[in-house]
Amino acid sequence: MIKNICFIMGISLERMVLPLQLKIKKKNDFLILGSLCNNDLLLASQLTKMGFKIKIIRYRSEVDKLEDILLDDLGIDRKIITIYETKLSFIKECFSSRVIFNFSGSLVFFLGKYLFLLKFYFFPPVISYITGSDLMEEPFQKNLISRLYRFLFKNSYLLCLVPMKSYIAALKKLHIDRISFVRHPFLILKDKKIKKQKIKDTSKIIFAHISNIDWGESDNKAYRESTKGSDKFIRAFIRASRQFSNIKCIILDRGPDAINAKKIIEAANCSAFDWFPPCSQGELYKIFDKADVIIDQFDLGAFGGIAIEGMSYGKSLLTYADDLYLKGMFYNDTPPIFNASSENEILEKITYIAENPNILKDIGIKSKEWVIRNYDNSINFIDIFTMLDSKYGFNFLSKCLKKK
Template structure:
């Protein structure tokens, strides 16, 4: 059984391929040549030493032939199955090979519902796919709108051997209450402005607090302006982004609290990495949807507006509360998102697809893997 993973948004394709190979599966990765910084394995995995392994193959978007190059690679008969991420199920569909689709974010929330050619092709790809995998709880209600029944929830894996609790001995903020805010500065998608207003109220009575913001995104300039207008510029530190994985690991661990987004309603990579480092997470999630797909609600400090954000920060100023929530988050990510659990589930899914088992049978098998 030889599998091609196609796509590497936020290095998820690389991480999945690497861990599946460690588990003994014959897997290769197809990804973009000269990728964006956030999707470059050499920035994500320091053990690569700036060199790509021989199981990664590339397509080059600078070439006019890049789309047909993808399809040619997918049509290689050495592959028994294609595992295609984000928009690459379109190419798997055109290749006419056996494939599963894996949604990761706005590809499913937005593109699949658009009237564009890409949106139309993506909808067709989902219908042709043997299974549509999803890893975001807020995707669940969208399947019925697309009239899809071949879907399966699989928690995305995180590298729990790399992202882990560490003691930072040289932190310049050791005498401060440190809040880390690493998501893109995109007010529409992340509602960073809502968070800043909540932090502003918190900082009025907690003068010892400091907020570290990763300075990247379409609304970076607006964020700087808002910080000034709120009068909190003396409590905010902007660091140039994006950060690589080693830098992210350091900031997670020197922080007391990590704050993510307040719009999407699902836990993403930042949230899971926060859990790996046993730090409390403030974000917004749809609790009922998470309970539907996991069977229980993840231990986040849930907030949706500035007032709730302020209250969660006030709750987490207490050391015992932070320790309790951080421990619960760490236990959660090990239970649901460890490479071991993910690898066994993916192996089972691939074997079931190749054996032409029905989606109901696959659901039952996966539910027993923990």
């Protein structure tokens, strides 16, 4: 019936139903799912200041000891954060909210087989911010989870992501065009109240490989568009460590190719790597404090959360960012990074750093200034709502506030 009315009026079903959804009186204006580097707190802080009622739902494993510092820094009441319990209680929260903001695949795991509710006319509109394997790998496998991911992406009112070649290729395969290219949102603390670490050997330049170790050897499947290229860094660092005794690498034991990385390092009889277990975000800041250079990826061509987080802490960054990403996202404001992709290029950058350690402090200062300039709390997410206004022809946020 509703579809027939929309057809006669010559408007889309979404354009007709969405204003009605936003006007209905609900307990919460926004329901935020998942954390993604604590960006749920960042979004909640922005929307709370704008006068909206917010609720955050997380998995228990996403709660971190660092959270009290973050909540205090952002002025957020801890009461708005709840832990996921059952599907029934979660569905009730969904229908008690005007808009759902979903980070990565949170909604897939919270709803599971009940994800079909997204098709229900008066289920709240879903905005999904997606990154990494959630887009490039999960939708292309042959299992139930993959079908749920595809269903979520195709039934979200808007998909928000950074402009990466591999992301664009994946979207074409999925035939999805309701997208908004935005900068990877990131929470920048004005004053990180983290206890300083005692560094035993200050003569060493510390490189920190915190990202997943992945180059496609352990899961080299046809649906994969790219990897992190971790092996190129590991091989380059082994070569550099034979020439320079003043470098060391902290490397987290995580990712599909971690075992293969250990084999390469052991075969080379290299003692320049210190392995650390996977850690919480609070522990991660301690590693940032020890490090001089943060390592991200050498294949994707864009910054991950680790890259921005490390730079915001005043650290130098060694990674690969391609021209499409740099020009499309930052125009003429080029980030102060060590940009490399091939093993030889990475070796050249490590060599330059080892020979010129005094440059790192200045680059670290410039890195932090650049992140604050490009990722400050006040500029994130607003573009998302501007895109919704353009697509649906009205002020999205104003509609949410109409009930007041």
